[in-house]
Amino acid sequence: xxxxxxxxxxxxxxxxxxxxxxxxxKAINLGLRRALADDDKTLLMGEDIxxxxxxxxxxxxxxxxxxxxxxxxxxxxxxxxxxxxxxxxLRGYRPVCEIQFDGFVFPAFDQITTQLSKMHYRSRGRLTxxxxxxVPYGGGIGAIEHHSESPEAxxxxxxxxxxxxxxxxxxxxxxxxxxxASPDPVMFFEPKGRYWEKGDVDLDAPAGNGLDGARIxxxxxxxxxxxxxxxxxxxxxxxxxxxxxxxxIEVIDLxxxxxxxxxxxxxxVQRTGRCVVVHExxxxxxxxxxxxxxxxxxxxYHLQAPVLRVGGFHVxxxxxxxxxxxxxxxxxxxxxxxxxxxx
Amino acid sequence: MSTNATADxxxxxxxxxxxxxxxxxxxxxxxxxxxxxxLLTPGGERVHDERYDGLVAHLDADALRAMYRDMVLVRRxxxxxxxxxxxxxxxxxxxxxxxEAAQIGSAxxxxxxxxxxxxxREHGVAHVxxxxxxDLLRLFxxxxxxxxxxxxxxxxxxxxxxxxxxxxATGYAMGIQRDGAVGTGDPTRDAAVVTYFGDGATAQGDVSxxxxxxxxxxxxxxxxxxxxxxAISESTTHQARVPIxxxxxxxxxxxxxxDGNDVLATYAVTQEAxxxxxxxxxxxxxxxxxxxxxAHTTSDDPSRYRSSEQEEYWRQRDPIDxxxxxxxxxxxxxxxxxxxLDAEGEALGEHVRTTVRGMGRPSPASMFEHVYATxxxxxxxxxxxxxxxxxxxxxxxxHGEGSHx
Numbered sequence: 001x002x003x004x005x006x007x008x009x010x011x012x013x014x015x016x017x018x019x020x021x022x023x024x025x026k027a028i029n030l031g032l033r034r035a036l037a038d039d040d041k042t043l044l045m046g047e048d049i050x051x052x053x054x055x056x057x058x059x060x061x062x063x064x065x066x067x068x069x070x071x072x073x074x075x076x077x078x079x080x081x082x083x084x085x086x087x088x089x090l091r092g093y094r095p096v097c098e099i100q101f102d103g104f105v106f107p108a109f110d111q112i113t114t115q116l117s118k119m120h121y122r123s124r125g126r127l128t129x130x131x132x133x134x135v136p137y138g139g140g141i142g143a144i145e146h147h148s149e150s151p152e153a154x155x156x157x158x159x160x161x162x163x164x165x166x167x168x169x170x171x172x173x174x175x176x177x178x179x180x181a182s183p184d185p186v187m188f189f190e191p192k193g194r195y196w197e198k199g200d201v202d203l204d205a206p207a208g209n210g211l212d213g214a215r216i217x218x219x220x221x222x223x224x225x226x227x228x229x230x231x232x233x234x235x236x237x238x239x240x241x242x243x244x245x246x247x248x249i250e251v252i253d254l255x256x257x258x259x260x261x262x263x264x265x266x267x268x269v270q271r272t273g274r275c276v277v278v279h280e281x282x283x284x285x286x287x288x289x290x291x292x293x294x295x296x297x298x299x300x301y302h303l304q305a306p307v308l309r310v311g312g313f314h315v316x317x318x319x320x321x322x323x324x325x326x327x328x329x330x331x332x333x334x335x336x337x338x339x340x341x342x343x
Numbered sequence: 344m345s346t347n348a349t350a351d352x353x354x355x356x357x358x359x360x361x362x363x364x365x366x367x368x369x370x371x372x373x374x375x376x377x378x379x380x381x382l383l384t385p386g387g388e389r390v391h392d393e394r395y396d397g398l399v400a401h402l403d404a405d406a407l408r409a410m411y412r413d414m415v416l417v418r419r420x421x422x423x424x425x426x427x428x429x430x431x432x433x434x435x436x437x438x439x440x441x442x443e444a445a446q447i448g449s450a451x452x453x454x455x456x457x458x459x460x461x462x463x464r465e466h467g468v469a470h471v472x473x474x475x476x477x478d479l480l481r482l483f484x485x486x487x488x489x490x491x492x493x494x495x496x497x498x499x500x501x502x503x504x505x506x507x508x509x510x511x512a513t514g515y516a517m518g519i520q521r522d523g524a525v526g527t528g529d530p531t532r533d534a535a536v537v538t539y540f541g542d543g544a545t546a547q548g549d550v551s552x553x554x555x556x557x558x559x560x561x562x563x564x565x566x567x568x569x570x571x572x573x574a575i576s577e578s579t580t581h582q583a584r585v586p587i588x589x590x591x592x593x594x595x596x597x598x599x600x601x602d603g604n605d606v607l608a609t610y611a612v613t614q615e616a617x618x619x620x621x622x623x624x625x626x627x628x629x630x631x632x633x634x635x636x637x638a639h640t641t642s643d644d645p646s647r648y649r650s651s652e653q654e655e656y657w658r659q660r661d662p663i664d665x666x667x668x669x670x671x672x673x674x675x676x677x678x679x680x681x682x683x684l685d686a687e688g689e690a691l692g693e694h695v696r697t698t699v700r701g702m703g704r705p706s707p708a709s710m711f712e713h714v715y716a717t718x719x720x721x722x723x724x725x726x727x728x729x730x731x732x733x734x735x736x737x738x739x740x741x742h743g744e745g746s747h748x
Contacts, residue, residue, distance in 0.1 A: 069521060075559060080510055080552035087514020090499070093521070111549075114504045115511070122488040122500055125713035159714050159722070183716035212720065259720040 019202045025058050025195040027169035028134075030203060031176035032059065032096065036066050039094060042180055044071045045081055046098030046134075055100055056136060056195055078108035082133065086116055089129045096180060101192075102137040103146025109154075116185045117160030128183045132176075136192035137165075138230040138280050140327055142320045149317050150281035152229075155187045156257040156290075163258040164211050165189040167232035169199035171255065177207035186211065191230035212256050214264040220250035223337050224268040226277040226291055228254040231328060235278055238333040249337065257287055265291060266298045273304035274340045278328045282312040305343035308336045373542070373583040374572065379600050379632055382607040385660045387668025395611035402607070404675040410451060410606050411670060412684055414443040414663050417467045419688040420476045421637075423695045424483070428641040432699050433483045437464040441604075441636030444662030445569050447471060448609030449537065449631070452617055455497070456524070456534040460512035463501040465539045472496040476691075477698040486702050505540070506547030509566065512538035513553045516562035516626075525563045526623025535563040535620035537613070543574025545590060546582045554628070558594040561625035565616040566591065568628070569603060571635035576648040591628030603633030604662035634660070707733065 016030060035042050044059055050073040053060030063071035074081050078099060085095035099105045105112075112133065119127050139148030156163045162184050166172035172190070179186040217232060218239050227235035232253045239249035250268050254261065269275045275295050277288035288309035295307050310328045318326045371377055382390055382399060402410075421438050428436040439446060446467030453459070459468055470476055473496045481490035482501060493499040502508035516536040519525055524534045544550050545568060557564050570587050572579050579587070591598035597619075601612045609631055616627035634657040638645050645654070670676035711726035 075552070075555050077552040077555065079549055080513075080556050083507065083510025083549060083552065084514030084517060084556050087511040087516070088518045088521075089514075090493075090511060091515050091518025091522070093518055107548075110504065111507065111510065115502075115507050118488070119500075120716055121713050123493070123713075124487070124489060125716070126489075126492045126494070127500075128716045162715070162719075259722075261720065 016203050018204060019200055021198050022169055022201055023196050023198050024166075024169045024172055024191075025056055027173040027199075027201050028058050028176050028190065029060060029062070030201075031173045031207075032180075033062060033065070035094075035096070035177055035180040036062065036070060039180075040070075041092060042070070042094045042096065043088065044096050044098065045074050045085055046072075047074060047076055047081075047100050049073060049098050054098060056192060058134075058136075058190075058195075059098065078104055078106075079111050082108040082111040082116060082131070085131050086111065086119070086129060089131050090127060094130045094132075094180060096132040096134060099133060099135045101147045102135055102149040102151055105133075105135055105151060108133075112155070112161070112185075112187070113158050117158050120184070121160060129185050130180075130183050131185045132179045132182075132188050133186070134176075134188045134190060136195075137189045138191045138193050139317060139323050140193040140230070142323070144320070145317065148320075148323065150279065150312065152187070152189050152257055153281055153286050156260070156287065161185055161187050161258060162211055162256065163187045163189070164256045165191065165229035166255070167191070167194075167217075167227075167229055167253050169197070170201045171253075173201045173203070174205065174207045174209060175211060175255070178209070178211045181207070182211060189229060193230050194233065197233070212259055212261060214252050214254045214256070214261040216250060216264070216268065217253045218249070218251040220248040220272070222248045222272055223274040223276060223340055224250045224252060224265065224272045225333070225337070226252045226254060226265055226275065226288075228257065228279065228287070230280060231278045234328060234330060234333060238330045238337070241330060242334060242337060247337065247341065254287075260287075260290060260294070262291070262294045262298065266295060269295050269299045270302045273302050275299075275303070275307045276310060276333065276336045276340055277307065278310040278333050278336075280312055280327055282314055283309040284314045286311060305340040308340055310336045370585050373570070373579040373586055375586055376632065379602040380608045380612055381602040381605050382611060383605045383665055383669050385604070385665055387665050387670075387672050389607075389669065392611075395608065395615070398611040398614045399607050402610070404670070404673070407666065407670060408675065408680060410447055410610075411663070411666050411676075412687075413447050413467070413471060414606065414666065415684055416688060416691055417443055417447070417470050417476075418663060419691050420466060420470070420695060423692045424480055424699075425637070425641060427480075427696065427699055428483070433480060433641075434485045435640050435642060436480075436483050437640045438635075438637035439464045439466045441634050441657065441662065442569055442571055443467050444606040444665070445567075445603040445609050445631040445633045446539075448606040449539075449567055449613040449629070451610050452613035453497075453537060454530065454534070454617070454621075456532075457617065458497040458499065458512075458515055458534070458536045460499045460508045460515070460536060460538040461501055462505070462508065462540050462544065463503055465501075468539065469496075469498055472498045474498055477695055480695070480699050481702060484699060484702050486705055506544040506549040506553075509538045509540055509544070509550050509553035510556070512536045513557045513560075513562055513564055516557065516564040516620075517560050519563055520560065525621065528622070530621075533563075533621040535565065535617055537565040537567050537617070539567050539569060541574060542568065542570040542572065542579040542582055542587055543577065544568075545587050551590075554591060554594045554596060554626075557626040558596050561623070563620035563623070564626045565613065565620060566596070566626065566628045567613065568630045569633055570630050571603075571633050573635045573639065573645075573649070575639040575643060576645075586630065588628055588630035596626045596628050598628040598630065600630045600632060603631030604660055604665060606662060606666055633662070636661075
């Protein structure tokens with residue numbers, strides 16, 4: 001980059017403060033901005049993230065503010081993005097890579113699973129790779145193929161990676177900063193279908209809640225509904241509808257898939273006796289299967305019904321015109337809740 | 344030819360048994376020996392080269408003897424490790440046999456601030472960088488996935504996924520740029536990266552992406568390809584239709600082909616490429632044309648896919664013999680030096696045997712260490728379960744690591 005004629009960083013705009021109602025995308029943008037401002041070793045790398053601000057505008061304005069050496073438009077090569085990010089991390093930088101869409105993470109799959117995830121282990125802790133890989137994921141946006149997938153379980157299955165996914169603007173703002181600060185590589189899955197939903201975010205809040213740990217987002221007594229990322233809103237709507245019918249659903253947002261916080265789920269299921277897991281990814285070998293196995297093991301004598309899963313089918317992500325028949329809807333979630341209660 | 348090297352006096356003829364038949368109108372194939380930079384003939388005769396003579400002028404007899412010593416010791420290490428594998432002391436070993444000139448020559452050109460990203464048979468480079476050679480065997484013994492601290496000698500861990508590390512090397516070079524440690528003209532500040540890979544690796548997408556990222560960033564990196572003519576059983580002709588070095592100019596990286604069995608020539612071309620990198624001139628590509636004299640690894644059987652005539656042809660072009668003949672011809676290989684080196688070799692062999700046999704078995708619970716830099720609840724709970732399971736044997740009066748049955 002020594003000869004890159006990057007525009008001089010613009011004078012910094014006033015930093016937003018206080019609690020504001022902002023979109024999910026803006027929350028990540030402001031979290032990244034704070035990470036860039038806090039540590040000049042932090043870099044953003046990806047395709048079209050500079051002048052364009054990313055295809056979802058998540059990095060909007062950041063190259064103008066921090067310069068082209070820190071907000072880097074890379075060649076169109078995902079393995080190259082992650083592979084060079086590993087090298088930069090070895091040199092002491094903290095790269096945050098943007099993969100443009102879920103379906104395009106696979107050219108980088110080798111670098112992520114054979115290199116990024118294992119370097120700390122192979123070096124017996126001598127090397128750390130503080131690399132964040134942001135992946136917009138999930139469907140419901142009417143896109144063409146490879147733009148709506150949910151590959152998170154593939155990464156959660158790989159030791160050495162932390163896999164997290166926020167479900168609200170406030171979570172996104174805090175968690176992206178936590179991810180950048182983490183000494184471990186982090187797969188940061190962003191529910192792209194929620195990018196334009198707004199929520200209150202305290203922009204002065206210190207990021208200190210960590211990346212791990214599920215949280216109860218709605219208390220209930222009859223059924224535990226486990227969700228993460230894009231399906232947390234679906235779960236909350238389901239709980240609201242069920243409440244009108246007299247069923248009390250407790251909703252848990254997993255937040256992290258690696259490590260998976262089974263304790264919070266198990267404590268809830270021990271109260272409710274019933275558990276339904278909902279995600280967009282196919283249920284076969286998915287997060288729901290893992291939750292079901294662990295809950296069965298830990299809560300066997302509390303369970304009033306088998307743990308049920310609501311999610312994608314064992315088919316490639318379908319065409320947009322029928323994607324809403326594939327995605328878990330409030331109706332399908334409530335159908336599973338009814339089956340659980342009827343068992 | 345993409346090479347910018349002088350093309351005279353290669354002194355290397357086309358070996359029998361190597362596919363190199365090219366109609367005169369066809370471009371040169373990947374095993375062409377045309378235009379290789381060469382400063383020593385296989386007979387040890389010094390060939391003059393206007394472009395490169397200046398880069399080796401400071402190498403006096405002491406320096407050449409030091410190179411010779413390192414080549415001999417690394418070969419001794421190589422043979423010792425191979426024997427240890429045959430005795431069951433190593434799970435596997437990948438020899439550098441025959442590639443000593445490519446490795447020692449290029450490694451001598453490095454400055455202490457430079458960083459090396461090797462593949463997995465760069466034992467000669469490791470040795471010159473100052474690594475304890477036996478540390479390389481921890482991986483092959485199965486007691487470590489790494490074995491050394493890359494920070495100690497600027498020599499990163501071996502990488503088994505072919506070509507992956509060329510991207511790490513490129514990213515590291517991009518970091519050097521951002522640190523302002525390039526083009527300052529201060530030899531105590533300017534740094535660069537050399538990444539080693541083979542002819543087979545050039546077919547990998549990652550190497551192609553590394554060349555692209557290095558080129559567009561003008562990163563301070565040298566791509567050092569040891570074309571040893573074999574990717575396990577596949578000849579270089581399975582990886583390319585033209586010389587491997589031709590790939591680099593297509594992305595704007597200057598390339599040179601060098602006789603990889605000529606330690607002076609590999610030193611000279613690496614020195615030139617590093618000067619370019621240190622001064623901010625960007626990446627370079629070196630193809631060192633050499634020969635894998637041994638098997639791919641101790642699990643391989645080259646007799647199934649290549650002729651003994653070909654192996655004999657290259658035995659006649661042994662890189663160590665070449666430097667020995669040169670030193671002898673200029674009267675700079677005294678008998679006492681050779682005797683002392685023999686004794687050193689014996690001592691190294693003994694050291695390697697003793698050290699390898701003394702490498703302890705890691706504790707089973709060590710598998711849970713360093714999976715993450717910060718605690719991970721799943722790993723912690725599995726570790727706790729495993730430790731309880733292990734200790735249950737002790738409670739029943741048995742020793743650990745056994746079985747209940």
